Amino acid sequence: MTTVDLPLLPLGRGTDLSSERGVECPGDLPPASDPDLVARALAAKEKLGDRVFVLGHHYQRDEVIAFADVTGDSFKLARDAAARPEAEFIVFCGVHFMAESADILTSADQQVVLPDLAAGCSMADMARLQQVEDCWDAFAEAGIQDQVVPVTYMNSSADIKAFCGRNGGVVCTSSNAQTVLEWAVDQKADVEGGAKILFLPDQHLGRNTAVLKLGYSLDDCVVWNPHRPNGGLTAEQLREAKMILWQGHCSVHGRFSPDTIAELRAEIPGIQILVHPECRHEVVTQADLVGSTEFIIKTVADAPAGAAFAIGTELNLVKRLADRHPDKRIVFLDRTVCFCSTMNRIDLPHLVWALESLVDGVVVNRIEVDPDTEHYAKVALERMLELPGKTQND
Numbered sequence: 151m152t153t154v155d156l157p158l159l160p161l162g163r164g165t166d167l168s169s170e171r172g173v174e175c176p177g178d179l180p181p182a183s184d185p186d187l188v189a190r191a192l193a194a195k196e197k198l199g200d201r202v203f204v205l206g207h208h209y210q211r212d213e214v215i216a217f218a219d220v221t222g223d224s225f226k227l228a229r230d231a232a233a234r235p236e237a238e239f240i241v242f243c244g245v246h247f248m249a250e251s252a253d254i255l256t257s258a259d260q261q262v263v264l265p266d267l268a269a270g271c272s273m274a275d276m277a278r279l280q281q282v283e284d285c286w287d288a289f290a291e292a293g294i295q296d297q298v299v300p301v302t303y304m305n306s307s308a309d310i311k312a313f314c315g316r317n318g319g320v321v322c323t324s325s326n327a328q329t330v331l332e333w334a335v336d337q338k339a340d341v342e343g344g345a346k347i348l349f350l351p352d353q354h355l356g357r358n359t360a361v362l363k364l365g366y367s368l369d370d371c372v373v374w375n376p377h378r379p380n381g382g383l384t385a386e387q388l389r390e391a392k393m394i395l396w397q398g399h400c401s402v403h404g405r406f407s408p409d410t411i412a413e414l415r416a417e418i419p420g421i422q423i424l425v426h427p428e429c430r431h432e433v434v435t436q437a438d439l440v441g442s443t444e445f446i447i448k449t450v451a452d453a454p455a456g457a458a459f460a461i462g463t464e465l466n467l468v469k470r471l472a473d474r475h476p477d478k479r480i481v482f483l484d485r486t487v488c489f490c491s492t493m494n495r496i497d498l499p500h501l502v503w504a505l506e507s508l509v510d511g512v513v514v515n516r517i518e519v520d521p522d523t524e525h526y527a528k529v530a531l532e533r534m535l536e537l538p539g540k541t542q543n544d
């Protein structure tokens with residue numbers, strides 16, 4: 151098995167432009183204390199007019215969301231960008247894999263800008279292409295490769311989506327994971343030994359969907375650890391598994407625990423626990439409601455006055471929902487404050503810097519997926535889009 155070079159790059163140090171991990175952000179940023187930042191962002195946006203389209207992910211800070219032309223989850227934003235061909239510049243206030251998805255879905259004339267290159271995603275970083283290719287080779291050695299359909303969550307790098315496209319696989323979102331997994335099982339229904347799924351990179355979404363939606367048992371699922379020889383699994387375990395989960399997780403959603411659920415239920419009678427399927431299985435099974443970010447937003451909006459929710463998703467969004475619905479009680483499902491640290495890299499100084507650079511004719515921090523990767527990533531995305539149902543994501 152090939153050794154994979156994975157040096158640890160703390161945020162803002164070192165460079166690794168091909169990964170989601172923290173890299174230096176070049177540029178002469180305005181100081182955060184500049185009292186004119188809001189006026190500067192407004193002026194730059196006005197000068198650029200329809201040439202720029204600013205996308206704001208739900209987990210972004212309020213100071214950034216204030217300048218977004220549209221807000222949403224990662225997949226919706228990428229599609230919104232594609233629907234605005236007149237915009238030469240797409241400024242994506244989100245993380246690296248989202249900007250890649252926007253580049254894949256927009257035309258070659260549109261340039262996608264990520265205001266801070268250090269805004270990666272720790273979950274996406276947990277599956278690197280070389281690691282996944284090594285895993286695939288191990289499946290061949292165990293004699294199961296023909297049975298496996300690779301499925302990657304939207305929250306993955308473009309080269310992992312392309313790997314799935316090249317190998318008969320597909321992308322899924324947090325809304326359509328069940329439909330996509332059922333499709334994947336059908337693809338190999340007639341293969342001797344039956345279908346297996348390699349689910350990348352979020353083990354929790356994969357496990358929650360397999361067990362709670364497809365009726366698999368926990369024993370049907372095994373976890374592939376890319377840092378151990380043969381994923382830490384025997385050939386026998388691989389042959390018996392129906393669901394091979396990549397050992398990846400979201401550092402934000404993985405924090406929530408059943409203990410806090412019990413405490414909040416005791417403290418606030420009638421409270422509903424509303425969580426994202428990226429949360430751990432023992433949290434999801436104790437929640438009242440589980441769904442994508444869009445589902446969470448809609449559930450809170452549709453609830454009657456006086457309803458109480460403890461929400462297990464990113465804190466910027468939970469705080470915004472609490473502000474937007476003062477007639478409802480909304481609390482965060484964790485005792486400690488936990489933002490997505492990479493999402494929070496995008497702040498007003500970076501946005502101002504990116505917009506003012508565009509006004510000066512300089513495209514900074516462009517995210518560009520190479521044509522071959524783009525082609526196969528699109529294959530995997532298009533397989534998903536051909537399936538019925540919703541495509542909302544994180």
Ligand code: SF4
Binds near residue numbers: 493
């Ligand atoms: S919230 Fe989790 S999945 Fe989303 S960008 Fe942050 S680390 Fe990645």
